[in-house]
Amino acid sequence: MSAPAPPTGWEFRVRRVEGAPLVAVRAWLRGGARAEAVPGQCYLTGRLLAEGTRRRDWRTLAEATESRGMVLTGTSGFETHAVALDALAGDWALALDWLAEILLEPAFPADRAALLCRQARAELASLADQADATTARAFLDQLYSPHPRGRPLQGTEESLATLTPEHAAEHHRRALGWGGVLTVAGLIDEAAVAERLAGLAAALPAGGDPPPEPPAPPATPLARREIVTRGHDQAHLFLGRLTVDQDDPELPALALLGIVLGAGSGLAGRIPTRIREREGLAYAATAETAAGAARDRGRLVCYLGTSPATLSRAEAAVREELARLVAEGPTPAEVEEARSYLLGREPFRRETARQWANLLATAALTGKPVDDPAWVIARLRGVTHSEVAAACRYLDPSALAVTVGLPATG
Template identity: 30%
Template structure:
């Protein structure tokens, strides 16, 4: 049980975090964790779906869930006086759901509609295509939501077995932030989840989960969109790598803001794209570093060439001292400003416990950013950005051969 007292607020954000995500699903379970998001709220041994909704609406509370590749969270945001109700409802849906056959069939259609919505969003499609391309057959390469085939074939028994087998209290962390008393909330959580006063997690997911399969270089998803959408990237760092603060600075300087090198080169100086940015994803045993750009299809070749030139330049020469200083300032501000609400602080508590088994203070996090040097950034850039690139494209192209020449040497 982890809590943080936030002075001056009258609300509390609570989350039941579970150390299970889409990467833990077998192929026949692909999408099960996300499917359960829908089903666990459909009714329990004590509450109907309508009853759950009415109880939370009566106190103006928020109740929801999200699934990621390595964890799942069921959360609530309520007034401080309604914490007992929120914890009781959260524990009820996570541990006491009914998973009625009629609800499984009803929500199957809803999840399939969600997949159809994703298929209508080129950026969502692109992210999944990139993961599939760079991670191959590894579970990290599968979409969190599953596929139309896996959802249509998912039985109630498969969902029930996954839920009962994986959503166990040793894998759970309860996190809360706001106007609260730790002892009171811990007692409520222990009573609601039927465990001792402190819920002991299984510990962080270990690094070194095995060698990833060989990755592809280039993938295309034909889509009748007005723009071409590009992700160009390389394998990155796992979350246990001590150089993560260095990667954060590199990411911020390359494509994290209006003054970043990619934004300036691609948009401001050449007007090739409205949106361009870089991003990092760090998992227990793998990671990615990527650049996104959306542009007119006829300008994709020029965008690719400029992005590759920028990456090659930073790989060869690193960043300037002023770029590093500016990136560090941006990260410092973003770190502090991003924790101005109770929900963000609750998320930080839950993620840190599941990912690292410890809490890092804001002061410590800022000090890690401040300690990054231009030489460290240059060394990491030379290692990461000199790797062979992986590219994923979603846009109005019929075949890979129709893509611009700047991408052909990746295939």
């Protein structure tokens, strides 16, 4: 249900979820890394929200939440930063009060900011040691830069050295002005929660101004890029291109096509079946058609983990499979199998209070009723075979960008 009218730019969503006596409380603020002024600014902001308020420092806050069996996290993404509290259902009012305190009275302590920046630098260093992650990052840079999706959410080694608590406070202040979404889901009395939210609404600043738009991805990314990783014996190959965003009417057709290609569970799909199972050209083979589709366009991405000795053959085989789909389209049986797979997983996305709280937020932020299973099912069932076949044009091998990560030794 929708709670009483919040201030401009904000939306409240509440849902009773039968089952375990738990509640998930969320606050999502618009903007995210797409709107940050310094790389890593949104990441630091989200993480710092769980590190204390003007009423209590990080240790006191941690002890308070742990004493009630609550789990508090501050998170960030490319489109939002958020606070999440998971609690026993009987503590829903306390969880909401604490969420409001964290949201409206954050402290952004300097010592915790310095610690989080050090942790972020350590995360980047760890990823640099992983050949597949390094190649994936280079691929995203190739497709998206100068758009923020072309860089790590944590920022860069250089930007992390410059970030301060003031950067986090400024990003949070601006995000409050852009508005957001509050969701509560669990074994609760919806009317009682709605009444409590009405009181919270008075404390929220009016929002509604849209966040600034980031630089656009390149119209024509570099066609091929090779990097040397810290790996010892494996090569990593990424092929792909930008496809569609969350508002594109072809997104459902591309979702079905992704399963045909290899985005489902296990080793099903044309890419893993041929490359790994039939020809043994790779130890890992996956494919997606609209990975990360949101306000910004998602991407077709075919990934292979292989030996340098079989790299050329593996790439040629991927291109052949893509060309075959462009020329012939998927079979009706493949489309129906893909539809059954996506329909079959839907109930498992709505089992817990956490899942519902996140779905409610996604529905509010995107303006699409993804929390309504009937809408999702009708959308998937409405996709025709011809629509999936038409979406195959995004697989054109001649339009793909390629990133290759070669081992330093081996």
